[in-house]
Amino acid sequence: MKITLIFGILIVVMAVPIHICTDHLQAVEDSILSAETHISDTEDIEKETLDDIDSAFGDIRNSICKADFVRTAHIIEVLKEKLLRIRQIKSKWVKVLQNTVNALPPHLQHKILFKNKIENRMRMNPDFISIADIPSIPVYEGMPKYAPVITKIADGMMEEIEDIKTDEQLISLQERYEKVQFKSKESHLKTQKVLEGIDAIMVSIRLGRIGTESASTNYNKLFNLLKKTTEEEKKYVSEINSLRKQIFDRKRSILQSILDKGRVIQKDMVQNRIKFLKKMSSKYSNNKLKETTQRLNSLISGIQKQWKQLQEQKTRSK
Structure with missing residues (x-):
């Protein structure tokens, strides 16, 4: 009992x-x-x-x-x-x-x-908040911000557009721009694949299949590869921005030449367009490069933070 x-x-x-x-x-x-x-x-x-x-x-x-x-x-x-x-x-x-x-x-x-x-959810970086994926409000041919939209090309503007379309230097710049854009997309896909590999390692560690010590070699290889692919992305974005600047500057030069020769009727519209191209040549390129650099640096920092947390957790659990 x-x-x-x-x-x-x-x-x-x-x-x-x-x-x-x-x-x-x-x-x-x-x-x-x-x-x-x-x-x-x-x-x-x-x-x-x-x-x-x-x-x-x-x-x-x-x-x-x-x-x-x-x-x-x-x-x-x-x-x-x-x-x-x-x-x-x-x-x-x-x-x-x-x-x-x-x-x-x-x-x-x-x-x-x-x-x-x-x-x-564990791969999200809560410290990176942005609305840079939303484009700026469109500005049309020769139109300043919040100006009326002209849907039909006015008399005298046809020469401007035709000159731009047939300019060999501009065509060459646009072809290079498209090629670099393609490489940039490829580099972005490589980064995503490396991230999937790092994620698989972290999942295996959380599951207890492997420890941080045994996984560190593969993690370090992938992390170094991630740094390489993100640097590639930055390089391509920098090249894209440079080409965009050259394209805007070339268009501006063509329009200025047309304006100087008195070949257009709507001079104020062409002048507005030239001002807009000048603005786009500097402001947009700088903002885009800054945004990409911040995003990729934030990604690297987030991965490092997760890995450090996993190491600390494994150490505490011993």
Whole structure:
């Protein structure tokens, strides 16, 4: 009787920490799922906003008067501000999810991530928030910002366009531009494949199939390859920007030559176009290169951070 009683007490005592541990794990999982729900909700709003922006760009291209153009341009600016706020909220919840997952032992990390199909969330970089994927409001031939859109080429502008279309130097620059763009896309695909390899290694570590020490050789190889492909991407973007600048400058030179020879009727329109090309030659190129550099540096930093966290977790679990 005493033995049975002691055995029963032991079962109860042993069950208590298991029950507490299970409750704690369930609470953590609930917290992760709550963060994932918030992320999914913001992504739905993000998609709707992007669709609205795309629709607004369609409207602005079909504007037939100044009022329509200005009104739609204002809508686009408002939607861009909304998109930035949405992405800031999404970033906050991604950070919550990642911090919660990283606080767990590696084997539980993979179990929860795999069970809820949210492993891709760990690859997100919550510190990188941007709306640079949204193009600037279009400026048409000879049109300053928020000017009326002229859908039909006015008399005298045909010579300008024909001169640009048939210029051999410009044609050569555009051909080089297309080739470098193709190489840039190839380099981007290489980066994505390397990221998939690094992700596979990290998943295996979280699952407990391999340790950080045994995986470090392959990780280092892939990480060095990642740095190489991202540097390639930067190089190609720099080349693209240089070619864009040359294209804009050449167009500007042709228009200035036409203007100087008095071959156009609408001089003010051509002058506006020349000013616009000058602006695009400098501002756009610099912004695009800066944006790409920040994005790729942020990617490298995010991978390093994840690897360091995995190493620290493995060290704590020993």
